[in-house]
Amino acid sequence: MEKRADQLRDRLEEEILTSRYRPGDRLDEQSLAAQFGVSRTPVREALFQLVAAGLIEHRPHRGTFVSEVGPRHLMEMFEVMAELEAMCARLAARRVDASRLAAIEESHRACEAAAESGDMDGYYYENEAFHDRIRAAGGNAFLREQAAQLHKRLKPYRRLQLRVRNRVAASFREHDAIVAAIRAGDPDAAAAAMRDHVAIQGERFTDLLASLEPHGESRRARD
Amino acid sequence: MEKRADQLRDRLEEEILTSRYRPGDRLDEQSLAAQFGVSRTPVREALFQLVAAGLIEHRPHRGTFVSEVGPRHLMEMFEVMAELEAMCARLAARRVDASRLAAIEESHRACEAAAESGDMDGYYYENEAFHDRIRAAGGNAFLREQAAQLHKRLKPYRRLQLRVRNRVAASFREHDAIVAAIRAGDPDAAAAAMRDHVAIQGERFTDLLASLEPHGESRRARD
DNA sequence: GTCAAGATAATCGTATACAATCTTGAGGTT
DNA sequence: AACCTCAAGATTGTATACGATTATCTTGAC
Numbered sequence: 265m266e267k268r269a270d271q272l273r274d275r276l277e278e279e280i281l282t283s284r285y286r287p288g289d290r291l292d293e294q295s296l297a298a299q300f301g302v303s304r305t306p307v308r309e310a311l312f313q314l315v316a317a318g319l320i321e322h323r324p325h326r327g328t329f330v331s332e333v334g335p336r337h338l339m340e341m342f343e344v345m346a347e348l349e350a351m352c353a354r355l356a357a358r359r360v361d362a363s364r365l366a367a368i369e370e371s372h373r374a375c376e377a378a379a380e381s382g383d384m385d386g387y388y389y390e391n392e393a394f395h396d397r398i399r400a401a402g403g404n405a406f407l408r409e410q411a412a413q414l415h416k417r418l419k420p421y422r423r424l425q426l427r428v429r430n431r432v433a434a435s436f437r438e439h440d441a442i443v444a445a446i447r448a449g450d451p452d453a454a455a456a457a458m459r460d461h462v463a464i465q466g467e468r469f470t471d472l473l474a475s476l477e478p479h480g481e482s483r484r485a486r487d
Numbered sequence: 488m489e490k491r492a493d494q495l496r497d498r499l500e501e502e503i504l505t506s507r508y509r510p511g512d513r514l515d516e517q518s519l520a521a522q523f524g525v526s527r528t529p530v531r532e533a534l535f536q537l538v539a540a541g542l543i544e545h546r547p548h549r550g551t552f553v554s555e556v557g558p559r560h561l562m563e564m565f566e567v568m569a570e571l572e573a574m575c576a577r578l579a580a581r582r583v584d585a586s587r588l589a590a591i592e593e594s595h596r597a598c599e600a601a602a603e604s605g606d607m608d609g610y611y612y613e614n615e616a617f618h619d620r621i622r623a624a625g626g627n628a629f630l631r632e633q634a635a636q637l638h639k640r641l642k643p644y645r646r647l648q649l650r651v652r653n654r655v656a657a658s659f660r661e662h663d664a665i666v667a668a669i670r671a672g673d674p675d676a677a678a679a680a681m682r683d684h685v686a687i688q689g690e691r692f693t694d695l696l697a698s699l700e701p702h703g704e705s706r707r708a709r710d
Numbered sequence: 711g712t713c714a715a716g717a718t719a720a721t722c723g724t725a726t727a728c729a730a731t732c733t734t735g736a737g738g739t740t
Numbered sequence: 741a742a743c744c745t746c747a748a749g750a751t752t753g754t755a756t757a758c759g760a761t762t763a764t765c766t767t768g769a770c
Contacts (some may be wrong), residue, residue, distance in 0.1 A: 293751080303725045310533065310755090316539030324490075325714040338758055340629035351567070373692045406563035431735060490753060516721080526755045531722095548721055677751045712769105718765070727761085731752075739744075 269306035269332060272296075273313045279420050280330055282320050290404045290448065291320060316328050335470050336381040341389040341418060342466025349395065353442060353458035355402035357451040361447040364446065371397050379436045384426050387435075396460075398446070424472065425465050435461070492529035495519075499684045503542050504642050510555040514543060541640065542587055544682045558693050561668040564641060565689025569682045572618065576665060577680035578625035580674040585653040588670065594620050595666050609704050610658075617662060619683075621669070647695065649690050659682070 279285050291311065292390040297304045311328050314320045322328045333341075350384075360368075371394035379384035395415065399408040426432055445454035499519075502508050520530045535552050537543045556564075572656045584589075592656035601609035622631040637681070649655055661684040668677035 269723080305724055305726090308532075309535065309723090312535050313539060316536060324753095327751080337629060340627045343627055344571075344630050344633060346571065346575070348567075351570045404563045404566055406560060407567050410567060432745095527722095528754055528756090532753090533750080547723095552722080713743085713770085714768090716765105716767080718763105720761105720763075722759105723743100724760095728755075729753085729770075731750105733750075736747090737745090740742090740746080 267306070268300075269309035270301055270314075272302070272306055272310040274299075276310060276314060277317075277319065278316075281416070283420050285330050287330050289330045290327045290426075291329070292327065293449055298443060302404040317413075338391050338418075338421060339470050341414065341464055342463065342469070343419060345411065345414045346462035346466065348407065348414065349399075349462050350455040350459035351406060352399045352402040352404075353446065354455035355404055355407070357446045357449055357454035359403045360401040360446060364397065368394065368397045368401060368443060368446065372439055374428055375436055375439060379432050381430075384432065387432050388423065388426060391435070391439075398442070401446070422465060425468060428468055428472070431468070438464070488691055490529070491523075491525055492532035492536075492593045495525070495529055495533040499533060499537060500540075500542065503537075504548055504639070506551050506643050508633065510553050512553045513550045514552065515550065528579070538546060540636075556620075560642060561641075562689055562693050564637065565692070568634065568637045568641060569685035571630065571637060571688065572685050573620075573678040573682035575622045575627075575630060576669065577674040577678035578620050578627055578630070580672055580677035582626045583624040583669060586703055587620065589622060591617065591666060591669065592657070595662055598662060602655050605655075607629045607655065610655050611646065611649060613684040621665070624669070634674075644692055645688060648691060651695070657687075661687070 285291070288413060293304050296307045300307070311320065311322070315328070316321050319331055320328050321331050354453075356364075357369075361411070365437070368385050374390040375387060375394055378384075378390050392415075394410075396412065399411050402408065426435070438457065441457040442454060442461060445457050499508075499514070499691060508514070512645060514534065516527050516530050516534070523530070528555050534543065534545070540546050542552050542554055543551050549635070579587075579591075597612060597613040598617055601607075601613050615638075619631075619635065624653045625631065649658070661680065664680040667682060668680050
């Protein structure tokens with residue numbers, strides 16, 4: 265059985281990633297302990313893990329708060345993720361074997377089906393699988409882990425992406441270029457295609473963000 | 488003042504990174520608590536942080552052990568680090584300003600001085616600064632953090648590098664190419680030069696490792 | 711002699727209590 | 741009115757105790 269602290273971590277992570285807790289929200293140890301019917305010990309343990317993952321921040325004797333990412337930091341993270349995923353694609357183009365390639369193409373077709381039927385949630389889901397299979401095909405387990413971690417962390421910001429007009433169709437076309445490059449065994453093309461694919465998300469998102477809060481640091485008002 | 492758990496974490500991290508604790512060694516909560524004159528609570532907290540950093544592993548009811556990295560995993564980590572540092576160099580070539588470039592060149596000259604006088608420890612130290620200034624020049628704080636973290640984690644393995652014959656001189660020449668590319672504002676050249684520079688370390692090290700333990704997983708004997 | 715089942719011991723996960731530290735706000739002083 | 745002082749309250753960090761889980765050793769049967 266999983267220990268309670270880990271359950272708690274997963275639960276809190278989920279709640280943060282789905283924006284049920286918003287950036288800036290305070291996570292009080294005592295309240296959480298009471299809320300989940302446990303003592304502070306496992307709560308603290310869970311919080312430490314989330315701090316290590318960068319999801320929350322801890323200000324001594326002030327409280328722990330859901331990290332405020334800010335457009336700048338967010339853009340930086342997308343930039344890094346683009347490079348990591350590009351590296352996965354490059355390696356995949358170089359090292360992929362038949363069965364892994366087949367797996368990628370299978371996910372690719374699943375994306376296509378979801379895109380054509382306008383199933384946004386389905387596309388989101390299949391898209392995850394698509395990317396993870398490419399990461400796996402790279403054959404670098406450490407890289408895969410790093411990329412997946414960043415991916416997870418950016419989850420709440422990517423999800424909105426797909427609601428942008430025509431984004432799903434565009435995303436699928438980008439996937440197509442990636443798959444073609446991997447199939448052709450062209451590492452540079454695969455890397456470039458993947459980098460663009462991910463970088464576009466970052467740009468689109470910061471565009472969106474910029475239009476919502478033009479003043480950068482100025483939104484501080486909350487409770 | 489820093490809390491005791493953090494002191495402990497730093498202390499243990501230090502002892503692991505300097506190989507005073509070796510891979511496979513067991514870290515017993517109770518012994519550590521007794522040894523440092525604290526209770527198990529802060530010890531556990533410190534251990535959790537090290538687990539999150541990947542330095543140690545936790546097997547329930549078995550104990551916590553210093554991570555055994557293994558040649559494969561090590562090579563993977565070098566591969567990723569090469570890419571991250573290459574990205575830093577690429578960004579640096581694109582975005583660097585006069586003062587940051589001057590800082591890089593200053594570190595570069597310091598490396599040169601250490602190399603010529605055969606001061607290996609000095610070279611190691613200046614080399615750290617050189618790389619960090621390039622990371623800083625990239626202007627992506629998140630990337631800088633990620634790269635620095637990996638760098639730290641690979642520290643014990645890089646240090647041996649410099650004892651390889653002519654490695655210092657070769658390393659300096661590689662630095663030279665990197666600086667030239669950054670100064671020229673050539674992102675691709677900077678990235679390529681940096682990637683090679685770091686990748687070589689990985690290759691050299693795994694060469695070394697392979698010559699020491701030819702049988703991969705076979706060394707299990709210890710106390 | 712080997713293997714399995716139970717007993718034993720070690721370790722872990724959690725709860726609770728206490729101490730130390732910081733924040734906050736009221737009240738007084740300049 | 742602004743600033744400083746200080747006490748009250750809150751929150752965190754640490755210690756200790758206990759129950760639960762699991763590894764390991766013992767014992768006995770085959």
